[in-house]
Amino acid sequence: MNAPVDPRFAARCRESFARQKAMTLIGARLTAVEPGATEIALPYRDDLTQQKGFVHGGIIGMIADTACGYSAFSLMPADCSLVTVEYKINILSPARGALVAKGDVVKPGRTLTVTRGEVYSEDGKHVASMQQTLMMLAGTPDTIE
C-alpha cells in the first residue's frame, strides 16, 4: 500500500534504532520493518515495572512511540529526520510479561504523518492503543549534530 521512496528504508530504520540508547537501556529490539509498518519486541524485566509489578505505562508508551515513529520513518526520503509532535495512548490492560508494539502509518504526508500503534502481551492480550503525529524535517540528518 505504502511505497517507500528510499530502497534502503529497512536498513536506515535499523541503523537509526541502533542509535537509540534508550531502547538499549530497556532491552527493546526492532524485530520487523516493512514499508509503513514496524514491530518492536520488549522482553519482560523486573526493572521496567511500576509500583504494582506491571510494566510501567511510560515504558509501554516508549515502545509504542518508537514503533509508530519508525513506521513513518520507513516511508521518508533518505536525507530527512523525524520528530514526534505528539502522541496519545490508552492503556487497555495491565501487563506482566513480554510485549510487542506494532506501528502503522495511517496517513503519510510531506510534512506531517499520522500513525497508530498497538501493544500486545505475549499471551495475546491487547495492552495499549496509540495515535501519534510526526513531523518530517527535510534535509536534516538523523544523527547527532
Add this chain to the structure above:
Amino acid sequence: MNAPVDPRFAARCRESFARQKAMTLIGARLTAVEPGATEIALPYRDDLTQQKGFVHGGIIGMIADTACGYSAFSLMPADCSLVTVEYKINILSPARGALVAKGDVVKPGRTLTVTRGEVYSEDGKHVASMQQTLMMLAGTPDTIE
C-alpha cells in the same frame, strides 16, 4: 485548593514511587509532593537518548505520566490504587539536559481524575505538555498482588 483525604499522602506517594523500578532504571526522583501537585527530576544521561542525542520522547512521557499520576494519587484515600487510563503528550522542544516534570490535578473525581503535566529543561525551556486521565480502584492495594 485540593484537600488531601489521607494525612499520610506525601509519605504514601514517596513509598509508592520508591517501588517503581522503572523510575530507578532511568534515574528519576520524586522531588516534591503537595496535595494535587508533584515534581519529578530527571538528570541527563546518555543512555536515555534517541538517535539524535536528545532525551527520548518516551522517557519524557514516562516522567510526565508519573508526575501526573502521583498528583492524582496524593488526593486519594489510603486504601486505593490508581491506574493510568490514557495520556496525550505534545513534545514542544528537543531536550539535551536535565529535566523536571510537574504534575497537577485539573479535576479530581471519585472514579476518574484528570491531570496535566509540564516538562521543563534545566535552562527553563518548555519541553512537553501532557493531559492525562486516571482511574481510582477503591479498596485495592497499591502493591504487588
Add this chain to the structure above:
Amino acid sequence: MNAPVDPRFAARCRESFARQKAMTLIGARLTAVEPGATEIALPYRDDLTQQKGFVHGGIIGMIADTACGYSAFSLMPADCSLVTVEYKINILSPARGALVAKGDVVKPGRTLTVTRGEVYSEDGKHVASMQQTLMMLAGTPDTIE
C-alpha cells in the same frame, strides 16, 4: 466478535440517537448499528463549514464522537447510560462534501470502553481518525432526568 448483552441494542441506539437534538441540527443520521460498530452519515451543508469553506473540524469531531459513542453503547446493558470521558482526533484532510463516520469498539469494559473512529468523505478520502474513552454509568437512564 463483540456479543451484545441487550438483544434490543440496535433499537436502543437508534432511539437514543433520535433524542440527540444536536445531531438533528447538523443533519446527521445513524445509518448502521452492529454490535460494537456504527455508522453516521452527514450530508454536506454550507452552514457546517469553517472560514475556508471546508466542513468545520468540530463538526467532524461531533460525528466521530457520536459514532464511537454508539459503538460502545451497542454493547451495554439496557439500563445504563454512557458518558464520553475524552477523545482525540487527527484531521487528516480538509473535506468539502458528504461525510461518513464509522465507530468501532477497541476494548469493551465494565466501567471504561475504548473506541476508534474514522471519518471518510464521499469520494473515499480519509478525513479524520479518532481514539476515544467512554464510561458506563450502570443503572442510569439514557434519558433526560
Add this chain to the structure above:
Amino acid sequence: MNAPVDPRFAARCRESFARQKAMTLIGARLTAVEPGATEIALPYRDDLTQQKGFVHGGIIGMIADTACGYSAFSLMPADCSLVTVEYKINILSPARGALVAKGDVVKPGRTLTVTRGEVYSEDGKHVASMQQTLMMLAGTPDTIE
C-alpha cells in the same frame, strides 16, 4: 507575553470567525481576542443537546477547538491560514447552560503551534479541557479558494 506580528490581529480573527458558518449555526460568538488568547461564548439552546439534555460533547469540542485555533491565529502573520492538526478533549462535567471556551497558546511556532482550551459553564463549573496542535500554512489565504 506573546507579541502579535500583525497589528490587525484582532480584526483579522473576528473577520475569519465571522466566515465560520458552523459557529453561526450553533450561535457561538467570539467575545474576546488578545494576543495568544481568545474567548468564545455559547448561549444554551435546546437544539445543541445530546440524548440526556446536556450540551453535546461534540459541541463543547467545537467551541474549544475554535477558541484554541483563534488563539494561535492571533499570533500569525497576516497572509497565512491555519489548520487544526489534532485535538484532545476531556469532558469534565455535564453542562446544561451557557458555556464559555477560552483558548491559550502554549507554544507558538513557525510551523506548529500548541494550544490549550478550557470550557466553563455560566455557574463557573469546569466543563472541559483541551490540548490542540495546529499547523500554519504560510502564504495561503484564510478564505474560500
